[in-house]
Amino acid sequence: MIRLSKLTDYAVVILSFMARDSTKVRAAMELASATGIALPTVSKILKLLLNAKVLISTRGAKGGYALAKAPEKITIASVISALEGPIALTECSISQQGCEQASGCEIRGNWGLINQTIHNALESVTLADMNIPVRAQNSAWQNEILIPVASLYR
Amino acid sequence: MIRLSKLTDYAVVILSFMARDSTKVRAAMELASATGIALPTVSKILKLLLNAKVLISTRGAKGGYALAKAPEKITIASVISALEGPIALTECSISQQGCEQASGCEIRGNWGLINQTIHNALESVTLADMNIPVRAQNSAWQNEILIPVASLYR
DNA sequence: TAATTGAGGACTATTCTAGTCCTATTTAAC
DNA sequence: GTTAAATAGGACTAGAATAGTCCTCAATTA
Numbered sequence: 001m002i003r004l005s006k007l008t009d010y011a012v013v014i015l016s017f018m019a020r021d022s023t024k025v026r027a028a029m030e031l032a033s034a035t036g037i038a039l040p041t042v043s044k045i046l047k048l049l050l051n052a053k054v055l056i057s058t059r060g061a062k063g064g065y066a067l068a069k070a071p072e073k074i075t076i077a078s079v080i081s082a083l084e085g086p087i088a089l090t091e092c093s094i095s096q097q098g099c100e101q102a103s104g105c106e107i108r109g110n111w112g113l114i115n116q117t118i119h120n121a122l123e124s125v126t127l128a129d130m131n132i133p134v135r136a137q138n139s140a141w142q143n144e145i146l147i148p149v150a151s152l153y154r
Numbered sequence: 155m156i157r158l159s160k161l162t163d164y165a166v167v168i169l170s171f172m173a174r175d176s177t178k179v180r181a182a183m184e185l186a187s188a189t190g191i192a193l194p195t196v197s198k199i200l201k202l203l204l205n206a207k208v209l210i211s212t213r214g215a216k217g218g219y220a221l222a223k224a225p226e227k228i229t230i231a232s233v234i235s236a237l238e239g240p241i242a243l244t245e246c247s248i249s250q251q252g253c254e255q256a257s258g259c260e261i262r263g264n265w266g267l268i269n270q271t272i273h274n275a276l277e278s279v280t281l282a283d284m285n286i287p288v289r290a291q292n293s294a295w296q297n298e299i300l301i302p303v304a305s306l307y308r
Numbered sequence: 309t310a311a312t313t314g315a316g317g318a319c320t321a322t323t324c325t326a327g328t329c330c331t332a333t334t335t336a337a338c
Numbered sequence: 339g340t341t342a343a344a345t346a347g348g349a350c351t352a353g354a355a356t357a358g359t360c361c362t363c364a365a366t367t368a
Contacts, residue, residue, distance in 0.1 A: 002156055002234065002272065004243040005325070027344065040328050047346070060335025061343040076268065080156065089158040110284045114230065117275040118156065121268065130264045160357070181313065194359050201315070214366025215312040 008083040010037050011045050012130060015054070015079060019071035019127045027064040045083070052082030071131070077122035087122065088115045162237040164191050165199050166284065169208070169233060173225035173281045181218040199237070206236030225285070231276035241276065242269045 013035050018026060028046055032039040046065050049055045056068045067074065081087055090111050167189050172180060182200055186193040200219050203209045210222045221228065235241055244265050 002158060002238070002241055002243060004156060007326070009244050029344085038327070041326075043345085044327080050346090057345060058335085059333075059343095059345045062336060063334080063344045065345085084156070087156055089156060090163045110279075110286070113283075114275065114279055117278075118272050121271040121275060124271075125264075125268055129267075132264070159355095183313085192358075195357075197314085198358080204315090211314060212366085213312095213314045213364075216367065217313050217365085219314085 002089070004080065005084060007041075007045055007048075008080055010035070010041065011049060011079055011083055012076070013037070014042065014045060015049070015067070015074065015127050016130045018065075018067055019074075019131055022067050022071050025058060025064040025066045030064070049079070049082050052078065054078060054082055067127075071128040072126050074127040075123050076125045076127075076130070077119060079127075080122060087119050089118070156243070158234065159238060161195070161199055161202075162234055164189070164195065165203060165233055165237055166230070167191070168196065168199060169203070169221070169228065169281055170284045172219070172221055173228075173285055176221050176225050179212060179218040179220045184218070202237050203233070206232065208232060208236055221281075225282040226280050228281040229277050230279045230281075230284075231273060233281075234276060241273050243272070
């Protein structure tokens with residue numbers, strides 16, 4: 001399974017909650033009780049999102065966190081990279097240092113295609129999308145997806 | 155970063171090597187020295203791929219492993235799920251047990267959209283694609299990608 | 309029957325992740 | 339001005355997951 005860390009999952013939950021009233025400033029404490037996630041953990045996540053400029057913060061009494069942009073402009077890709085760094089499936093796709101395998105390394109570049117596809121997918125979904133209830137959309141939307149990566153070669 | 159385990163990465167390297175002469179039967183030992191991956195590790199990976207029916211095996215002297223299908227028919231998705239189980243980003247997307255968060259769980263279904271998109275991306279790339287040298291394709295192919303997940307809602 | 313090779317599983321060490329906690333800094337309200 | 343309410347930033351710990359190794363059994367061929 002391709003894994004996303006729990007923290008990232010929590011982050012999306014927290015942000016989705018914030019997106020419901022997207023201009024409101026909320027204290028870490030408030031977010032913790034609203035989402036059921038422990039305060040220190042929420043705090044840690046908020047700091048990461050702050051560094052990535054997904055959130056803005058106000059210190060002091062009555063301070064708290066708020067979304068830095070409209071929910072429609074916050075992509076899932078940006079949330080993931082805030083918590084986990086660059087989006088890529090393999091080590092080699094990130095670090096430029098050549099890998100040590102004796103052969104098979106021509107493959108590396110091709111991972112890039114896959115990474116890019118996944119990145120595009122995550123870039124196309126925003127926080128605003130996450131709050132919309134799921135409808136009977138599954139059969140329809142699958143057919144609309146069009147990813148001609150492989151077909152480029154043929 | 156969305157992570158794929160090292161074993162999965164190795165698996166793709168091994169399979170790509172095998173795909174170059176796709177009907178040949180190769181011993182684990184041979185694959186280990188060809189790829190530079192330690193024999194016990196190669197062995198472990200081959201067993202997983204065998205269970206997932208990506209490979210077929212022959213026991214005994216002159217035995218070894220071979221691809222169960224043509225490289226064009228072995229998708230990256232099938233390789234990943236052979237080594238890591240079902241492809242999904244979050245725990246909840248796999249296990250049906252309701253999550254314990256106090257709120258925010260309407261989100262779950264929406265992860266499904268993202269998971270499906272990624273799955274489709276991985277399904278569209280095969281072993282055969284991985285062996286083709288990377289060309290000056292980046293500018294062109296990015297524009298061809300079309301993932302209207304978000305647009306479905308608008 | 310001996311040599312070669314896979315099958316299956318147990319086991320260990322290390323790395324990574326999740327989660328907690330402490331102290332300093334900033335701001336608002338009284 | 340002082341106190342209380344918040345964030346900022348980092349250090350730290352326990353637990354889980356991963357990578358990797360090893361051992362014994364089964365099957366096939368020469």
